[in-house]
Amino acid sequence: MSFLSDIKDYPWTSLLAGILPARIAARLPERFQAPSSQIVPPASVAGRALTVVIAIMTFLACLTAGGVYMVHQSASAWVDDIASEITIELNPLNTTDVEKKMTLVALFLAKQPGVTRVKPMSADDSAKLLEPWLGSTAALSALPVPRLIAVEIDRSNPPDMKVIENALNQNFEGVTLDDHRRWQSEIKTITRSTALGGIVVLGLVAAATIAVIISATRSAMATNRGIIEVLHFVGANDRFISSEFERHFLGLGVRAGLVGALAAAVTFLLLPFLLHLLGGGAVTEAETRRLLGTGELDIWGYLLLVVIVVVVAALCTITSRLGVFRVLKSYA
């Protein structure tokens, strides 16, 4: 594993000098300076354009990964929520005293095994649920809006839905049970397709990054052909030469990666406000919130961005190393 030994040999204290722009790096205390001037001039490898491209790639990768993570988090929280609940719907038609029927059904449910809590919802609650779609209108109270009873179930000892449903149907008329299973599977489908899309995007970003680094490696080597020749003449092997190029690509990866990830982090920090600004009507905002949760990335999400920076830096380093070896082979 020569890559590992390279990591061990890498002058870590001088890493900072490799990451920062040369002008700032020159002002660091001596301990952090690179031991001697770079044999391959940094500017001939990682120009500003290349740095910008890699930063953008990192930014896109971070947005994608963070977005997928967010969807996954809020979806699993949501699935958890609705999996521990079932809803009983009471059709108010053909019923003279809805309130009384609600109480009866609620009492019946509370007696069933595996049910931990029964919460009948008032007509107002029902109206509130419909509000985003119908608006708050007094006319709503006149409509035969279905009444709902939320039933919390014991997930460690779930009741047999079929038995409850049959018992309900036998004892009451116009009562339906919704165990949310359809919702759960739909949410899972959404999560899964978001994840799949995210992986595809990440793959494309990685491929583009690799392609950019390969071509940058080639042109850096062409620019520094004379230096490579002299290095060969004084007895440098391929590993030495590749490490001279590689260190610049590592610096590029870390520098551009941090910029991209930082931009993505700021985007995620501002996301709740953005959602609010762009949210428009209450419905869209509610929907977006459903999908993205509060729009805030938790600590693990931010850690994911750090992981992406590491991956980008590693990708730059390894790709350039393989590229250098390939070109050197073609010189021989």
Place this chain on the structure above:
Amino acid sequence: MIRFDNVGLRYGSGPEILRDVTFHVHPGSFHFLTGPSGAGKTSLLRLLFMSLRPSRGLIFVFGENLADLPPAGRAALRRRIGIVFQDFRLLDHLTTWENVALPLRVMGQTESDYADDVTDLLHWVGLGNRIHAYPETLSGGEKQRAAIARAVIGRPELLLADEPTGNVDPAIGNRLLRLFVELNRLGTSVIIATHDYALMDQLEAPRLMLHEGQLQVGAPQMGAR
């Protein structure tokens, strides 16, 4: 140490620059390589440090057949050879000191271990006040001395020098020649390509003479012309 067997060289489809060159050089010897301009001195040296492949014939260096040396072996072999290029080949963005230290750095030595050696050698070749200068700001002779210092810093077993005194005055030329002789006394084989007869007359050493593609080994002579 070095053996040429019927070596022929042509660039592309051009004329043969070297024809049936056969000679050998013993370890610890000192040779001049001479001949008129364009005779192929530089080309012969390039064959020796593997920057060219011969069109015909076999070349052995340190007992290794250069034709079947893998890249890793080539690097290892070059570390045992010090080269002074006719056109110096210093790296413009490195200081004189860094240029001279390059072979040691390439060998993976720690800077603190060789720092003093490099500085001492630079003083010895008269570049003590140009240590931190960049090649661009050096005169031709100063560049030449820096190139020589780079070639000898690693104590090579074989030193190849292409016109190493072409740009310096006789006094410095003699001083450099003494450096080569000193190195030779310590065990380094030396081949100096030059057409500077005054320089060759300073030393009793065999002359490899190139003429019209052929190489003749002349007896050591001194003061003769």
